Amino acid sequence: xxxxxxxxxxxxxxxNNFVDDMGNGIECTLSKLCGAVGKLEGRDAIQRDLDRxxxxxxxxxxxxxxxxxxxxxxxxxxxxxxxxxxGEWTESRPAEKxxxxxxxxxxxxxxxxxxxxxxxxxxxxxxxxxAASRTRGVILPLYSTLVRPHLESCVQLWSPQHRTWTCWNxxxxxxxxxxxxxxxxxxxxxxxPRELRLFSLEKKRLQGDLRxxxxxxxxxxxxxxxxxxxRESSHRTRGxxxxxxxxxxxxxxxxxxxxxxxxxxxxxxxxEVVDAPPxxxxxxxxxxxxxNLV
Numbered sequence: 001x002x003x004x005x006x007x008x009x010x011x012x013x014x015x016n017n018f019v020d021d022m023g024n025g026i027e028c029t030l031s032k033l034c035g036a037v038g039k040l041e042g043r044d045a046i047q048r049d050l051d052r053x054x055x056x057x058x059x060x061x062x063x064x065x066x067x068x069x070x071x072x073x074x075x076x077x078x079x080x081x082x083x084x085x086x087g088e089w090t091e092s093r094p095a096e097k098x099x100x101x102x103x104x105x106x107x108x109x110x111x112x113x114x115x116x117x118x119x120x121x122x123x124x125x126x127x128x129x130x131a132a133s134r135t136r137g138v139i140l141p142l143y144s145t146l147v148r149p150h151l152e153s154c155v156q157l158w159s160p161q162h163r164t165w166t167c168w169n170x171x172x173x174x175x176x177x178x179x180x181x182x183x184x185x186x187x188x189x190x191x192x193p194r195e196l197r198l199f200s201l202e203k204k205r206l207q208g209d210l211r212x213x214x215x216x217x218x219x220x221x222x223x224x225x226x227x228x229x230x231r232e233s234s235h236r237t238r239g240x241x242x243x244x245x246x247x248x249x250x251x252x253x254x255x256x257x258x259x260x261x262x263x264x265x266x267x268x269x270x271x272e273v274v275d276a277p278p279x280x281x282x283x284x285x286x287x288x289x290x291x292n293l294v
Contacts, residue, residue, distance in 0.1 A: 022056050043081045054086045072096045101154050112158040120150040120173045134182040143177040155205050156212050156258050209262045214282050228259050242274045
């Protein structure tokens with residue numbers, strides 16, 4: 001019968017305390033309830049967890065918004081079982097958005113690429129119509145502040161997997177922004193960013209990948225990195241001394257996952273980059289090494 005003002009910083013704290021025991025007894029991963037459904041036992045495990053969550057909500061006088069609960073089945077040969085939450089069947093969807101990233105059942109991120117490029121191109125059109133000046137000092141900050149974040153947000157998760165989508169995103173965004181600047185209209189896509197001292201979007205994505213890998217391997221998330229990457233047992237002195245092992249893959253699509261695509265580039269980093277102790281030093285040395293990686 002009591003509470004706190006809406007929007008208070010105490011709201012999330014009290015909510016976390018209230019739902020702290022919700023995951024007791026849950027067999028699957030709870031953040032987004034998920035599990036492997038190779039056999040009927042996997043389906044039954046997910047259904048048991050859904051029943052436990054429904055009982056928890058009833059005991060704590062709470063209700064799940066079942067209209068927002070969806071099922072996303074991943075994999076080409078997924079049996080696509082149906083699940084209940086309470087007495088209602090949960091609707092299946094071919095794609096779902098999570099924290100701004102659209103994930104579909106094939107995990108090829110084609111829809112997410114289009115979703116990210118759409119607002120970026122809309123903002124570019126607005127800049128072109130509204131900016132009175134076309135000088136570098138005006139267009140470049142607007143592009144870096146308003147446009148590129150849409151193409152780089154959570155890119156470690158949804159990085160474009162097909163070359164056609166990579167080129168499409170870059171040509172429709174960075175090339176248009178470059179040609180807006182007075183005096184650079186005649187430059188090619190390769191020469192424009194070089195003149196503006198901008199990394200291409202491909203190098204920008206690789207920069208974010210390697211920074212995240214550094215955090216998992218040697219930074220703040222080192223414990224989590226122990227389960228994501230495998231250290232290569234090699235005593236060769238060439239290259240850096242922190243090699244990662246490339247796993248064998250049964251599906252080509254897995255080669256584009258963050259934990260796999262970053263290994264090849266990490267192994268090519270110079271020793272002085274990998275051995276940088278703090279993250280800021282690693283960032284500074286990485287910028288110089290990226291020119292030779294892509």
